[in-house]
Amino acid sequence: MLQVFPIALLLLIGLPVVMALVLLLFKPSKAQTLTLLTPILTLLCSLFLWQTPIPAFTLVRFTPDLAFLFAQDTVASLFLTLVQLVFIPAILFSFEYHNHDERAHRMYGFTLLSLAALNGLCLSQNLLTFYLFFEMVTLASFPLVLHNSTMSARHAAVVYLGYSVAGAALVLAGFLVGGAPFLLDFHTSGFAATSSAVSGYAWLLIVLGFSCKAGMFPLQSWLPIAHPEAPAPASALLSGIITKAGILGILRTTFFLVGVENLLHSPVRNVMLTLSILTIFLGSMLAFKERLLKRRLAYSSVSQLSYVIFGMMMMTSHALEGAVLQVWFHAAAKITLFLVSGAIIHYTEHTKVSELLGIGKQMPWVMACFSIAALSLVGIPPLGGFVAKWFLAEGALLPQTGFFGWFGVMVLMISALLTAGYLLPILSEGFFPGKDYESPKGRQPGWRMHVSLSLLSLFLLLGGLFPHFLLQPLQSLSALLF
Amino acid sequence: MPNWFILCAILTPLLGSIAMTRPMMQDRQRRERYIMSVVLATSLFTFALILKPPTELLKLFRLTEHLTIAFHVDGLSRLFASIIAALWPLTTLYAFDYMHHEGGEQRFFGFFLIAYGIVLGVAFSGSMVTMYLFFELLTLSTLPLVMHHMDAKARYAGLRYLIYSMTGAALGFVSVIFLSVYGSNDFFTLGGMLNPLHILGNEVVLQTVFTLGFFGFGVKAALFPGYQWLPLASIAPTPVTALLHAVAVVKAGIFACIRLVYYGYGPDLLRGSFAQTLTMMAAIFTIAFGSIMALRTDHFKRRLAYSTISNLSYILFSVTLMTDRGLQAAGLHMIYHAVVKITLFFGAGAVLAKSGKEYVSQLSGLAGKMPVTFASYTLASLALMGIPPLPGFWSKWAIGSAAADVGTTLAFWGIAALMLSALLTALYQMGVVVQGYFPTDDQQETPSTPRMSKRQRRSPRMQLRAARAIYSNQLESKNMNLTLLLLSAAILLLGIFDGYVEQWVSLLF
Secondary structure: OOOHHHHHHHHHHHHHHHHHHHHHHHOOOOHHHHHHHHHHHHHHHHHHOOOOOEEEEEEEEOOOOOEEEEEEOHHHHHHHHHHHHHHHHHHHHHHHHOOOOOOHHHHHHHHHHHHHHHHHHHHEOEHHHHHHHHHHHHHHHHHHHHOOOOHHHHHHHHHHHHHHHHHHHHHHHHHHHHOHHHHOEOOOOOOHHHOOHHHHHHHHHHHHHHHHHOOOOOOOOHHHHHHHHOOHHHHHHHHHHHOHHHHHHHHHHHHHHHOHHHHOOOHHHHHHHHHHHHHHHHHHHHHHHOOEHHHHHHHHHHHHHHHHHHHHHHOOHHHHHHHHHHHHHHHHHHHHHHHHHHHHHHHHOOOEHHHHOOHHHHOHHHHHHHHHHHHHHHOOOOOHHHHHHHHHHHHHOOHHHHHHHHHHHHHHHHHHHHHHHHHHHHHHHHHOOOOOOOOOOOOOOOHHHHHHHHHHHHHHHHHHHOOHHHHHHHHHHHHHHO | OOOOHHHHHHHHHHHHHHHHHOHHHHOHHHHHHHHHHHHHHHHHHHHHHHHOOOOOOEEEEEOOOOOEEEEOOOHHHHHHHHHHHHHHHHHHHHHHHHHHHHOOHHHHHHHHHHHHHHHHHHHHEOEHHHHHHHHHHHHHHHHHHHOOOOOHHHHHHHHHHHHHHHHHHHHHHHHHHHHHHHEOOOEOOOOOOEOHHHHOOOHHHHHHHHHHHHHHHHOOOOOOOOOOHHHHHHHOOHHHHHHHHHHHHHHHHHHHHHHHHHHHHOHHHHOOOHHHHHHHHHHHHHHHHHHHHHHHOOEHHHHHHHHHHHHHHHHHHHHHOOOHHHHHHHHHHHHHHHHHHHHHHHHHHHHHHHHOOOEHHHOOOHHHOOHHHHHHHHHHHHHHHOOOOOHHHHHHHHHHHHHHHHOOHHHHHHHHHHHHHHHHHHHHHHHHHHHHHOOOOOOOOOOOOOOOOHHHHHOHHHHHHHHHHHHOOOOOOHHHHHHHHHHHHHHHHHHHOHHHHHHHHHHHO
């Protein structure tokens, strides 16, 4: 496989970059074909490499300790495939959303750049490479927020940039404080050397830095500012998948650099647990009180992403499996929700929840997809979100997890209630506006919106019914780690 | 190389500048050819010296028993001289285009050549008193360059520059005297030149005097509290702000500080003392302060000046760590920051010269008209922010890990300041990039008015050409683009081949 990997790297990272540059510099007339073709090709590539462990490949070695290193393991494969899977519907959707936008090629270009950066992030095999692509994700995605060219969009973009760079700076600080152990490749054994107090604090710094991207309290406030300002397909990607860059960072540092044994009994872990549980509650509560649809969804992301962090910090095999499942199904569900909000904005220009009365009559198919995603997010069987939450709760309630375990599960349940509280009223008012409601004659969303939303909903349904294709690699992963 | 060769390098530009007074230099083509050949010859001499350094000290003459005017080429000289010798020809190329619209080229290039010789003098000086001499001369020779416009603002900036530099040099002078009294001889030696017999019992005095000297020489390196002259001096023509106020003059200040710490008083005397604490605190404060001020400043070149202030203190912070790794990290950031910041200033200068826009908030949408300028500016911004694998990341990495190695509380505060500054750097640099590439719809585009000298304004042909440039959206010129592209390539190459650079730097000390 050694020969295949550089070619795959070239395809997964190089192709989107080249396509993006073509789109940005030459503004070709077949922009849409090129944009859609890219993630399809990379998806094929990632499926071809699905679950094939590939040994490390050094791109450049700067000094004996510092090099750009790529490899594929189970985690890389899981995240990589997810990224390609969700980019395709989002891009397809954006064609319709941007159909009258003369600057659309700029949007497509930066979307593909973000894709390349995320792919690089998934395949990074040491923290330095990861840091590089982490910054690249920020730089490639902040023009997405800027796209609307208003002063408030620019403000949102700068806030997003500032928070992300601050997070990256925290990572770098932890990296420097931690020193030699953090320069190693990501691995699954031999953490004994790193078990010192200093590396605990270094870990905390790094993880806090990454959690900024994943919207964990106290660094969450960029999400509700940046997501509503971006065009809907962009905010879908930002909220659904780009935030996962932070999750992947936490996963890598926790399980592949520092190791579970070194963290299980350290006080720094409790800090993360407390913060994540707090964020789960806080995010749901704020979403519940929010009236702007996209901002409500952004707060919902804040809460849902902390489910993942909580799952990882539990450090049991089931909880970790639940966390990764949550990454998959939250990505699909949240992208669906944001895309639907985009369809609503595009065809009715409604942005507030209170304006959505009867929306289900107006766009029945779109709102049906919204319902599936909403139910998955609440955690209703047989949808994907349920499986994720089931594993999370199961892992958290093991006897060794103690106070944080049962308390966390309690908060998860409260948050599920709140989630139902902030998503389901939209559905009930949308589908049952009352007798004297007359649905206004508006334009209907086109096939591209319908297809992309249906694909995502189908994925949520199938994922919930047949989670086996994910569980198998996850179990092999947790067998390796615990 | 024989050691008298040092004099060739220093004297070539100094003597070469005399010809600039001749009336035959009024012809632009002839003048430019002449200046370029002098500069290139000097750089060649310098590179010859860097590659094959003479082993012996060149003692020119003795002032007293302890004070000798002497030259040598050691590791630090080679580092500093290589930065200077590489960037001076590039700046000259850029200045040919730039100074065309400013006027007064003969005077400008005359002093520009003199400054080159004097900076090399600082780099190659072999004793404290020689360095002090050239340090003072540097102030005097660059003063006409700062005041080039000769209007009230420029004169005021020049005056402030003079006062600050002279005060700083006076403080430095005290330090130099103590070194010669307590030293075993006057020549630089890595590890300190003090006589161990004289140190005993006088530690506190020496540490105090060192602190004075550090802050004194630090004025040229814009260390708080002596920083104010630098943002004021951004009134000078861009080649001056780019080369002198981002590289040559300010790095001469850092060079002097390094000489003072590592070759004068010696890190062993200073490590752990209040002198280290004070100087390091000042550096850490300046890092944060400079970045914050840069973010608050809308004036394009002044913003870059504040950014320079912050970045110079990265180097000073690394210097005050007083370890070998700290010194190497400082050397690395000296090189990288020089290349990156000169690119940024050249970008700002191109914008100023060709569109007349001085403020960041006016730049909206300019990237479409100046693609090369903004592309290289963006690349340099990313490097300054510290995105791997660009050079800014490696030097910041080196400084940070050197600080983590030292492991004192203050060193960790330094890391915190570095990180805060990284964030602010992203904000103030990307602010410019965003203005250029992503204009907002509700923003009025300010019209471009290329700068012209008095003579140019009188000529109808020049006016026509300027008008054509604006309407065809071709605001860039060939020489400027060439320098920017060369520098961008240098940034990329330095970043990718950082391993070799680090190896070279580590061999110097």
